Amino acid sequence: MTKNKHESVDWYDYPQYFDMLFSDETADEVKFFKKAFEKFSKRKVNRVLEPGCGSGRLVVAMAKQGYDVTGLDLSPAMLNFLDQELGRKGLKAKTVLGDMTQMKFKKKFDAAFCTFNTFRHLLDEKSAVKHLRNVADQVRKGGLYILGFHIIPMDADPDCIERWHAKNKAVEVNAKLKVIDFKRKKRLEKLRVTINAKKASGKTDRLKTEFALRVYTHKQARKTLQSVSDVWEIASIFDFDYDIEEPRDFDKDLTDALFVLRRK
Structure with missing residues (x-):
């Protein structure tokens, strides 16, 4: 890589x-x-699924807590990394290469979770609904699907910029x-995204990747969830503060939405 130019890659x-x-x-x-x-679950939760698990930080953390975890993703690089992390930490979880709209497992799950905008990678209504119904097919009745994604307000700034920083002994x-x-x-x-x-060692990786996400207003999110109300009910709504004591209303002020859906 050149010293001053970001190389166009897939950050996944x-x-x-x-x-x-x-x-x-x-x-x-x-x-x-x-x-x-x-x-909120009407059944004991032990077997859990994360569709679109990415690098698997939640798969690893939930396995460490003693759950029977399965992580599914479309990226071989992500799953290879996850497998290495599980091995390095002496943990067990199942990793599956697959599409989060076409999942099929022999044994159903007690709960599933998909947070931080992975859902918005599904770029049309058909795909979004297909995913929600696909997850419903994999979760037992009374079980949960915890789904988190950003909802855009009507007065949103289209020039939004976010920054993140992380550091360990090997890299900043x-x-x-x-x-x-x-x-x-x-x-x-x-x-x-530029990284x-x-x-x-002194070497710097400079990476750049571009991708699309689907936009949801609170009304559009409500419509999508209502279209699958025959299989999912909204047990409660929260935000990205992850405070179980602070439920949120499904209104125009909800932007960082965390839906607790329960299988009917």
Whole structure:
């Protein structure tokens, strides 16, 4: 890689950086999952599924808590990284290469979870609904699906920029996410992520990737969830503070949405 230019790559091919950047959220998420299972599930939760598991930080954390975990993803690089992490930490979990709209398992799960916008990678209504119904087919009645994604307010700034920083003994990672195209009518936004990863050796990886996400207003999110109300009911709603004592209303002020869906 050149010293000053970011190389265009798929950042999912660099799971070590992806995993570091979001690791700060893991403890709060796992704590919330356990409380939500106790409060809202109508069945004991042991066997859990994460569709779109990525680098598997939640798979690893839930396996460490003693759950029987399965993680599914489309990225071989992500799953290879996850398998290595599980082996390194002496943990067991099942990893599956597959599409989160076409999952099929022999044994159903007690609960599933998919947080932090993975759901928005499904770029049309057909795919979103297909996914929700597919998860319903994999979860036992009374079980849960904890689904988290950003909902955009009507007065949203299309020039949004987010930054993340993470560091360990081997590398220091800085990332910037910028919206580079926003089409409200088509319900799509295009994002660019740039990563500077400075290694202890002195080498710096400079990476750039672009991808699209589907846009949801609170009304559009409500419509999508209502379309699968025959299989899912909304048990409660929270936000990305992961505070089980602070449920949220499904209104225009809900932006970082965390839905606890229960299988009918």
